[in-house]
Amino acid sequence: MPAAAQNGVSAAGTRRAGPRCIAIVGPFQSGKTTLLESILMRCGALTRTGSVKGGNTVGDAAPEARAHQMSTEPSVATVEFLGDTFHFIDCPGSVEFLHEMRHVLPVVDAAVVVCEADDRKAPALELVLRELEEADIPRFLFLNKIDTASRRVRETLGILQRASRTPLLLRQIPIWKNGIAVGFIDLALERAFIYREHAPSEIVPLAVDETGREKEARFSMLERLADYDDELMEELLGDMEPPRDRIFDDLARELQHRHVVPVLIGAAERGNGVTRLLKALRHEAPGLAETRGRTGILAEGPPLAQVMKSWHSSQGGKLSLARVMRGRLAEGDTVTSSGGVETRIAGVLALKGGEQSRKPAAEEGEVAAFAKLDGIGTGEAFMLGKARAGVVSAIAPPEAVHAVAIMVKDRKDDVRLAAALQKLTEEDTALAMTQIPELGETRLSGQGEMHLRVALEKLAGRYGVTVTSRAPQIGYRESIRGHAGARGRHRKQSGGHGQYGDVVIEVAPLPRGEGIRFVDRISGGVVPRQYIGSVEAGMRDFCEKGPLGFPVVDIEVTLTDGSYHTVDSSDMAFRQAARLAMGEAMPQAKPVLLEPILSVDVVIPSEAMSRASALVSARRGQILGYDTRPGWRGWDQIKALVPESEMPGLIVELRSATSGVGSFSARFDHLAELAGKQAETVVSAQALALAQGR
Template identity: 80%
Template sequence: MAAQSGNGGSTNGNRASGPRCIAIVGPFQSGKTSLLESIMERCGALTRAGSVKTGNSIGDASAEARAHQMSTEPNVATVDFLGERFSFIDCPGSVEFLHEMRHILPAVDAAVVVCEADDRKAPALELVLRELEEADIPRFLFLNKVDTASRRVRETLGILQRASRTPLLLRQIPIWQKGIAVGFIDLALERAFIYREHAPSEIVPLGSDEVGREKEARFSMLEKLADYDDALMEDLLGDIEPPRDLVFDDLARELRERHVVPVLIGAAERGNGVTRLLKALRHEAPSLAETRGRIGVVEGGGPLAQVMKTWHSGQGGKVSLVRVLRGQLSEGDIVTSSGGVETRIAGVLELKGAEQSRKPSAGEGEVVALARLEGVRTGDALAAGKARPGIVNSVAPPEPVHALGIGVRDRKDDVRLTAALNRIAEEDPALSVAHLPEFGEMRLSGQGEMHLRVTMERLSGRYGVAVECRPPEVGYRETIRGKAGARGRHRKQSGGHGQYGDVVLEVAPLERGEGIRFVDKIAGGVVPKQYISSVEAGVRDFCQNGPLGFPLVDLEVTLTDGSYHTVDSSDMAFRQAARIAMVEAIPQAKPVLLEPILAVEVVIPSDAMSKASAIVSARRGQILGYDARPGWRGWDQINALMPEAEMAGLIVELRSATSGVGSFSARFDHLAELAGKSADAVVAAHALAHGR
C-alpha cells in the first residue's frame, strides 16, 4: 500500500490530473457565490474576497444580479490549486433560474452542492439534488454557515438526507466552543483543525474530550463506505483499523460511482473549510476521461467541445461558454456544430466573472469562451473541421409557468424589441417568445415573475427598449346553442357591371371540438358551383369574429338556397352575401361565450397540500384528485381543471405558499360555457379594449 500523501489523499496513481470543471450549485441564498469568492481568494486569484451584499463580488456582476442580490446566470472562474487547474461554474439557485445549470452539468466532472442547516430550504435542496441525480453527476455537499448553525450537524444531516436519494457521508464534524463551531475534525485524516478567517485552517492536537466523538463519527463513516467494499467490511468486523490510503481510495471511488455524497462543513463568507474542500476535489473528483465516458464521448478523434451557455455583450458580440472535451481549439479554427452550422472561432477567452482575457488556444479539459460563433446554440457540440459531431447534450427547455403580453412604449422600437428578444432568448432557452396574430399580441413566457422581471430589465438596461407588460390574452371563443336561418343579399349598382349575390343559410350547433362545418345543399343550380367556395369563405370570414367579439366555433352552416345574376354575380358578391346572412342568423341562434379550461397538475411538498388546494379552489379550479408525486418522497400532486383566465399569477401564489418550490404543468383540455355576470364582464372588457 502506498504511503499517504501530505495533501491528505492517496498517491497510488488513481488521482485525476489535468484541468477539471466543477459546478457550484445549491438553493437560493445558500452561499454559492460567497464560496466561489473564497475559492478564488484561497487560490490567489483575488487579493480579497468580495461580497454579494456589498456588490463587489467577481460573480453576479450583471446589473440585474446586483440589483436583486441573486445569481441570474452562471459565473465562471478558472484558478490554480496546488499545481492543478480548476474551472468553477457558479450556477443560480433560485428555482426560476435553476434551468441555467442543465446545460452546464453534462460537461462538468463533479458538483459542489452548497446548503445550510435550514429545514425550510430542504425542498429546494431536493430540487437541486434531483437535477444532479438525473444528470448522473458525482457530487459533494458543502454544509455552509456552520459558524451560525443552531442545530447539531447530525440532526442537520437527517434533515438533508430526506432531500437526497443517495446516502450522505459525513466527512467532518465541528469542534464546538461555547456553542460556536470554531473548527472541525476531518474523519478521514483523523486530524483536528481550527478555523482562521480568510486563511487555511490550523492543525491542532485532537482534544481529549473530542476523541470519543471522533471515533464514533469515523466508524459511522467507515461503515457506510464498507457497504460497497468487502475488504473494508472485513477489517471492521475484525476490529482492524483500515489503512488510511484504503479509506481515501474508497472515498474517491464511491464518490465517482455515485454510491455516496460526501459532506464537508464550513463557512464560505469567512473562508472556513475551503482548503479541505479544494483538496477533496483535487484528490477525489473524477477526471475528464471519466466524464467523457459518462456522457458517451469516445476517446481519440478530433477536437470536440460542449457549449454550456451563450451571452451577447455590447462590446465583444456573441460569446459561447464551452468546455473542451477532446483535443485543442485555437483562434481561427473552423468548427461545425451538432446543429450543422459551420463557423470560425474569432477568439478564445478565459473568464473570471465578467472579466475576459484573451489566449491563443484552449486545451483538453479547459473551460473558455469562444467569440462570435454565429448560429451556434447552447447545448450544441462543436467539432473541429467540417464534419458534424454527434449531439453530446440535448436538454429540452422547461415548460413555461408564467407569461406576459408585452409591447413597446414607443412604436419606433418595434424592430429593436424583436431583435433584442431574439438575443435574450438565445442566451436563455427557458424563455419563449410567441407572436399571436389572433390577439395582436407578443407573448413572453418563462419560469416565474422574477425570471420575466429580469428579462424586462435586460431589455431596458442592455438594449434601451422600454417595454409595457400586461396579463396575457385568454383564448375565449363563442358558439351557438340554437338553430336559426337568414337570407343574405348583396346588391350594388354603380355603372357598368354591378354586384349581386344572394344566399340562404341555416346555422346549428355542433358538439365541442368539431369546429366549423360547411354543408352545400343547393339544388337546381340556384347558386352556381363556382360560387359555393366563395360562400364558404364568407362564412369563415365572419366566424373569425362573432357577435360577442370572439372567434366562432362548433357550428354547422348549411347553404340551402339563393339566386344569382348572369352578369353581376361574382365571387366577392357571394362572399359578402354570406357574411350578411351570418350577421342576421347568429344573434338569433343564442350565441354563448366559451372559455378554455386547462388540465393542471400542481406539484408541492406534502405539508403545503392544504394551502395549494385552497389556491386552486379560489381560482375556480375543479379538483379531480390528489396523489403522491411518483418518485418524490414527501411530495404530492393535485390534478384539477382550471379556467385559462385564472392561470395568471398562479405560479407566484404557489411558490409563496411552498418556500419557492411549488410548480405546475398545464395543457388545454376543453372549452366550457361561461354565462351570467362573468361572461358579461369578459365581453364588456373585450369591447372596451378593442374600441367596440
C-alpha cells in the same frame, strides 16, 4: 491495481493531470457565490472578498444579478491550488433559473452542493440534488453557515438525507464551544482544526473529551464505506484499524461511482472549511477522463468542445462558454457544430466573472469563451474541421409556467425587438417568444415572474429595447346554443354592372371541438355552383369575429336557398351576402361565450398540499384527484381543470406557498361556457377594445 490508481489518484494522494471543472450549485441564498469568492481569495486570485449585498462579487457580474442580489446565469472563474487548475462554475440557485445549471452539468467533473441547516430549504435542495442525480454527477455537499447553525450536525444530516436518494457520508464533525462551531474534526485524517477568519484552519491536538464523539462518527463513516469494500468490512469486523490510504482510496472511488455524497462543513462568509474542501476536490474528484467516459466521448479524435452558455454583448458580439472535452482549440480554427453549422473561432477568452482576457487557445479540459460562434447554440458541441460534432447531451427546455405580452413603446423598435428577442432566447433556452396573430400580441414565456423581469431588463440594458408588458389576452371563443335562419341579400347598383347576391342560411350548434361545418343543400341551381365557395368564404369571414366579438367555433351553417342575377352576381356579392346572413342569424341563435380550460398538473411537497389545493380552488379550478408524485418521496401532485383566465400569477402564489419549489404543467383541454357577470365583464371589455380599434 489499487482503486485510487485506477481513478488517477495514488494512495499518497498525488494530484491528477489536467484541469478540472467543478460546478457550485445549491438552493437560493445558500451561499454559493460567497463560497466561490472565498475559494478565489484562498487561492490568491483575489486580494479581498466581495459580498453579494455589496454587489461586488466575481460570481454575480451581470447587472441584473447585482441589482437583484441573486445569480441569474452561470459564472466561471479559474484558480490554481497546489499546482492543480480548477474551473469553478457558479450556477444560479433560484428555481426560476435552475435550468441554467442543466447545460453546465454534462461537462463538469463534479459538483459542490452548497446548503445550510434549514429544513425549510430541504425541498429546494431536493430539486438540485435530483438534477445532479439524473445527470449522474459525482457530488460533495458543503454544509454552509455552520457558525450560525442551531442544531446538531447529525440532526441536520437526517433532514438533508430526505432530499438525497444517495447516502450522505459525514466527513467532518464540528468542534463546539459555548454552542458555537469553532472548528472541526476531519474523520478521515483524525485531526482537529480550529477555524481562522479568512485563513486556513489551524491544526490542534484532538481534545480528550472529543475522542469518543470522533470515534463514533468515524466508525459510522467507515461502516458506510465498507458497504462497497469487503476488505474494509473484514477489518472493521476484526476490530482492526484500516490503513489511511485505503480510506482515501475508498472515498475517491465511492464518490466517483456515485455511491455516497461526502459531507463537509464550513462557513463560506468567514472562509472556514474552504481549504479542506479544495483538498478533497484535489484528491478525490474525478477528472476529464472519467467525465468523457460518463458522457460517451472518445479520448481519440478531432478537438471537441461543448457549449454550456451563450451571451450576446451590445458591442463585442456573441460569446460561447464551453469546455474543451478533447484536444486543443485555437483562435482561427474552423469548427462544425452538432447541428451542422460551420464557422470560425474569432477569439478565445479566459473569464473571471465579468473580466475577460484574451488567450491564443484553449487546451484540453479547460473552460473558455469562444468568440462569434454564430449559429452554434447553448447545449451544442463543436469539433475542429468540417465533420459534424456528435451530440454530447440533448436537454429539452423546461415547460413555461409564466408569460407576459410585450409591446415596444415606439413602433419603430419592432424590428429591433424581434432581433433582440432572437438573441435573448438563444442565450436562455428556457425563454420562448411566441406570436399570437389572432390576438395581435407577442408573448414572452419562461420560468416565473423574476425570470421574465430579468429578461426584460436585459432587453432594455443590453439591447436598448424598452418594452411594456401586461398579462396575456385569453383566447375566448363563442358559439351558439340554439337554431336560427336568416336571409342575406347584397344588392348594389352604381352604373354599369351592379352587385347582386342572395342567400338563405340556417345555423345550428355542434358538439364542442367539432369546429365550423358548411353544408350545401342548394337544389335547382338557385345559387350557381361557382358561387357556393364564395358563400362559405363569407360565412368564415364572419366567424372570425362573432356577435360577442370573438372567433366563432362549433357551428354548422347550411345554405338552403338563394337567388342570383345573370349579369350582376359575382363571387364578391355572394361573399358579402353570406356575411349579412350570418350577421342576422347568429344573434338569434343564443350566442354563448366560451373560455379555454386547461388540464393542470401541480407538483408540491406533501406538507403544502392543503395550501396548494386552496389556491387551485380559489381560481375556479375543478380538482380531479390527488396522488403521490411518482419517484419523489414526500411530494404530491394535484390534477385539476383550471380556466386559462385564472392562470396568470398562479406560479407566483404557488411558489410562495411552497418555499419556492411548487410548479405545474398545463395544456389545453377544452372550451367551456362562461355565463353571468364574468361573461358580461369579458364581453364589455372586448366591445370597448373593438371600439377603440385595438
